[in-house]
Amino acid sequence: MGILEVKGVSKRFGGLQALGNVNLSIAENTVHAIIGPNGAGKSTLLNCLVGKLIPDTGSVMFDGQSVLGRKPHEINQMGISRVFQTPEIFGDLTVLENVLIPCFAKRDGAFELNAFGSVRSQADIRERAEQILLDVNMQDKGSMHAASLSRGDKRRLEMAMCLVQEPKLLLLDEPTAGMARADTNNTIDLLKEIKSKRDITMAIIEHDMHVVFSLAERITVLAQGTPLVEDIPEKIKGHPKVQEAYLGQAHDE
Amino acid sequence: MLGLKSKDTTLLVVVAILTLLAPFILNPFPENSALAQFNAGYPDLMQRFVIYGIFAIGFNILFGLTGYLSFGHAAFLGVGSYAAVWMFKLLSYNVVPAIMLSVIVAGIFSVLIGYISLRRSGIYFSILTLAFAQMSFALAYSVLSNPKFNLTNGETGLQVYADDPQIFHRAGLPDLPHFFGLSMRSTYTLDVGGWSFDFNAGYYFCAAIMLVVFYLAIRIFNSPFGLMLRAVKSNQQRLNYTGLNTRPYTLAAFVISGMYAGLAGGLLAAMDPLAGAERMQWTASGEVVLMTILGGAGTLIGPVLGAGFIKYFENIFSKINDGVLHAWFAFLPDGLENALVAIIHPFVGKGWQLTLGLMFMAIVIFLPGGLVEGGKRLGALFRRRSSDETASGETKPAE
Numbered sequence: 127m128g129i130l131e132v133k134g135v136s137k138r139f140g141g142l143q144a145l146g147n148v149n150l151s152i153a154e155n156t157v158h159a160i161i162g163p164n165g166a167g168k169s170t171l172l173n174c175l176v177g178k179l180i181p182d183t184g185s186v187m188f189d190g191q192s193v194l195g196r197k198p199h200e201i202n203q204m205g206i207s208r209v210f211q212t213p214e215i216f217g218d219l220t221v222l223e224n225v226l227i228p229c230f231a232k233r234d235g236a237f238e239l240n241a242f243g244s245v246r247s248q249a250d251i252r253e254r255a256e257q258i259l260l261d262v263n264m265q266d267k268g269s270m271h272a273a274s275l276s277r278g279d280k281r282r283l284e285m286a287m288c289l290v291q292e293p294k295l296l297l298l299d300e301p302t303a304g305m306a307r308a309d310t311n312n313t314i315d316l317l318k319e320i321k322s323k324r325d326i327t328m329a330i331i332e333h334d335m336h337v338v339f340s341l342a343e344r345i346t347v348l349a350q351g352t353p354l355v356e357d358i359p360e361k362i363k364g365h366p367k368v369q370e371a372y373l374g375q376a377h378d379e
Numbered sequence: 380m381l382g383l384k385s386k387d388t389t390l391l392v393v394v395a396i397l398t399l400l401a402p403f404i405l406n407p408f409p410e411n412s413a414l415a416q417f418n419a420g421y422p423d424l425m426q427r428f429v430i431y432g433i434f435a436i437g438f439n440i441l442f443g444l445t446g447y448l449s450f451g452h453a454a455f456l457g458v459g460s461y462a463a464v465w466m467f468k469l470l471s472y473n474v475v476p477a478i479m480l481s482v483i484v485a486g487i488f489s490v491l492i493g494y495i496s497l498r499r500s501g502i503y504f505s506i507l508t509l510a511f512a513q514m515s516f517a518l519a520y521s522v523l524s525n526p527k528f529n530l531t532n533g534e535t536g537l538q539v540y541a542d543d544p545q546i547f548h549r550a551g552l553p554d555l556p557h558f559f560g561l562s563m564r565s566t567y568t569l570d571v572g573g574w575s576f577d578f579n580a581g582y583y584f585c586a587a588i589m590l591v592v593f594y595l596a597i598r599i600f601n602s603p604f605g606l607m608l609r610a611v612k613s614n615q616q617r618l619n620y621t622g623l624n625t626r627p628y629t630l631a632a633f634v635i636s637g638m639y640a641g642l643a644g645g646l647l648a649a650m651d652p653l654a655g656a657e658r659m660q661w662t663a664s665g666e667v668v669l670m671t672i673l674g675g676a677g678t679l680i681g682p683v684l685g686a687g688f689i690k691y692f693e694n695i696f697s698k699i700n701d702g703v704l705h706a707w708f709a710f711l712p713d714g715l716e717n718a719l720v721a722i723i724h725p726f727v728g729k730g731w732q733l734t735l736g737l738m739f740m741a742i743v744i745f746l747p748g749g750l751v752e753g754g755k756r757l758g759a760l761f762r763r764r765s766s767d768e769t770a771s772g773e774t775k776p777a778e
C-alpha cells in the first residue's frame with residue numbers, strides 16, 4: 127500500500143478527456159517522477175490530488191484517507207504541499223513573510239485569531255523561517271518583495287514555503303523550469319538533502335531528464351491522460367513505448 | 380512601547396499630539412480675518428473628523444488589508460446610531476452603554492452580512508454588500524417604521540422624546556448625551572487676541588476613543604492575523620494551498636471593520652442624539668471608500684487623513700458662496716472680479732463635490748497610494764535634496 131493511492135481517476139474538460147482511468151501508487155519515502163509530453167494531463171492529475179479539481183470518477187487515498195470532497199486547506203493540513211507549475215507566492219509580501227505564513231499554518235492550524243500579538247515576537251516561527259531561507263540559499267533576500275524576484279528565485283521560494291511545512295507528500299510541478307543550470311543543480315542537491323534528512327515522499331513532474339534521473343526512484347510515463355508505463359529509471363530510459371510517446375507527440379506538432 | 384515598533388510608536392504619539400492640539404491647529408486664522416472661512420476648529424467638524432477617522436480606520440482593516448471592497452459599510456454605521464439612540468431612549472443619556480450596544484449590534488449585523496457576502500469575492504462581493512446595505516436602508520426608512528412596530532421612526536429619524544422611559548435618568552444629569560454627567564456639548568472657549576479656540580468635551584471623548592482604536596489597528600496590522608489578511612489580498616489561492624482557511628480570516632476582518640463602523644455610528648449619535656436612515660445610504664458607503672483610497676488604502680494613517688480631507692472639503696468648501704468670493708476679489712477691477720468669481724463659482728458652495736471629484740481623480744491617477752504616498756514622495760524628494768546639498772557641501776565626487 128503506497129502513501130498515495132490513485133484509483134480509476136478520470137477527468138473530462140468538455141470534449142477533452144484530460145485524464146482517463148489513471149491508477150497510480152506512490153510508495154512512502156520514495157521520489158516518484160511523472161513524465162510525459164505537453165498536455166498529457168500531469169498537472170491535471172496533481173490538481174485532482176490537492177482539491178483544485180474534483181475527478182469525474184475514481185478515488186484518491188492519502189495515508190489511508192480519502193482526499194476527495196476535502197477543501198484545499200484541509201488536504202494541505204493532512205500533509206500534502208504543492209509547488210505549482212507557475213509560481214504561486216505572495217507577491218506583495220516580503221520573502222521572509224512568505225515563509226512565515228506556512229510556519230504559522232504548521233504551528234497554529236487552519237485558523238488562529240491572533241490579532242494582537244506581534245509577528246516579530248514569535249521567536250520560534252522566525253527561527254524556522256530564517257533557517258529555511260538559509261537552506262534554499264535565499265537568506266540575504268529576506269526583506270525583498272517576492273514579486274521582484276527572478277523566476278528561478280520565485281520557484282525556490284515556493285519550494286521553501288512547502289518544505290518548511292514538513293509535508294509527508296511534496297508535489298513538485300516542474301520545479302526547475304526557468305532556472306539556470308547552476309540553480310537546477312542546487313535544487314537537485316537541496317531535494318536530495320531534504321530526502322536524506324527526514325521521511326518525505328515526493329512526486330515530481332519534470333521535463334528536464336537530468337533532474338528526473340538524478341532524483342527519481344520510480345517513473346510513471348503519462349500520455350494523453352493515461353499511464354503508459356511505470357518502472358525504475360533504468361528500465362524507462364530505453365523503453366520503446368516511452369520513445370514512441372515523446373516522438374509521437376513531436377510528430378503532432 | 381505598548382508592544383509597537385518604534386516607528387509605529389512615533390506615529391501614534393504624533394497622532395495623539397495632533398488630536399490633542401487640534402483646536403489650535405485647525406483654527407490658524409484670526410476670527411474676523413478673511414481667511415477665517417478656512418478655520419475648521421469648531422466642535423461639530425472636529426468631532427466629525429475623528430468619528431469618520433474611526434470609520435475609515437476600520438474600513439481599512441477590511442479593504443486595505445484583504446482587498447475585499449465593501450460597498451455597504453454605512454449600514455453598520457447606521458445600525459450603530461440606531462442602537463445608541465435606543466439606549467438613550469430606554470436607559471439614559473449616558474454615552475457609555477449606548478456606544479457599547481452600538482458596537483455589539485453592528486458586530487452581530489456584520490457577522491450575518493459578512494457570512495453571506497464573503498461566499499463571493501471581487502465585484503460580486505462588493506455588489507452583495509451594496510445590496511445588503513440598500514436593504515438595510517429600505518428597512519430603516521420604511522419597513523421597520525410603522526405604528527405597530529416602530530424601530531427606526533422612518534423619515535423623521537429616531538430621537539429621544541420626553542415620554543421615553545430613560546429609566547436611569549436623574550434630575551442632576553444633563554438633558555443631552557453625557558459621559559457620567561459631563562455633557563458632550565460642554566465647550567470651553569479660549570480667546571487669545573483675535574483668535575478663539577474651542578475645547579469641546581465631545582471632541583475629546585471621540586478623540587480619546589479614536590486613539591485607542593487606532594492603537595488597536597496598529598496592533599492588528601503587525602499581528603499574525605494581519606499578516607494573513609495581507610496574504611489574502613496578495614494570493615488567496617496560495618493561502619488555501621498552504622493549509623489556511625481564508626473564510627474565517629476574512630469574516631473576522633469584516634466583523635472587526637463592521638464594529639469600527641458601529642462605534643463611529645454610536646459616536647455620531649452621542650454627539651447629536653438623532654439617527655436617520657440616510658446615514659445608511661449607498662452614498663455614505665461610497666464616502667468611506669473614497670476616504671480610504673484618497674488617504675492611502677493599506678496604510679495606517681491614510682484613512683484618517685482621507686477622512687479629514689473629505690470632511691474638511693464637505694464643510695469648508697461648501698460654505699464658500701459668491702458673497703465670500705466677491706469679498707476676496709474686491710481689490711480687483713470689477714470686470715476681472717466678476718470673471719474670477721464666475722470661474723470659481725462652480726467649484727465651491729454647492730459645487731464642492733466637483734472639486735473633490737477632480738482632486739480624487741488627480742490623486743488616483745498621479746498618486747495611486749493616496750495622500751500617504753504623496754507625503755512619502757515629498758519626504759524622499761526632501762531627503763535627496765538635502766543629501767545632495769551635504770554631498771556638494773563636502774565636495775565629494777558623486778557616486
Ligand SMILES: Nc1ncnc2c1ncn2[C@@H]1O[C@H](COP(=O)(O)OP(=O)(O)OP(=O)(O)O)[C@@H](O)[C@H]1O
Nearest residue numbers: 139142144162163164165166167168169170171211
Ligand atoms: N481547467 C481546464 N479547463 C479546460 N481544459 C484544461 C484545463 N486544465 C487543463 N486542460 C487541458 O487538459 C489537458 C492536460 O493539461 P495539463 O495541464 O494537465 O497538461 P500537462 O501534462 O501538465 O502539460 P504541461 O507539460 O504542458 O504542463 C491539456 O490539453 C489542457 O489544455
Ligand SMILES: [Mg+2]
Nearest residue numbers: 168169170211
Ligand atoms: Mg503541467
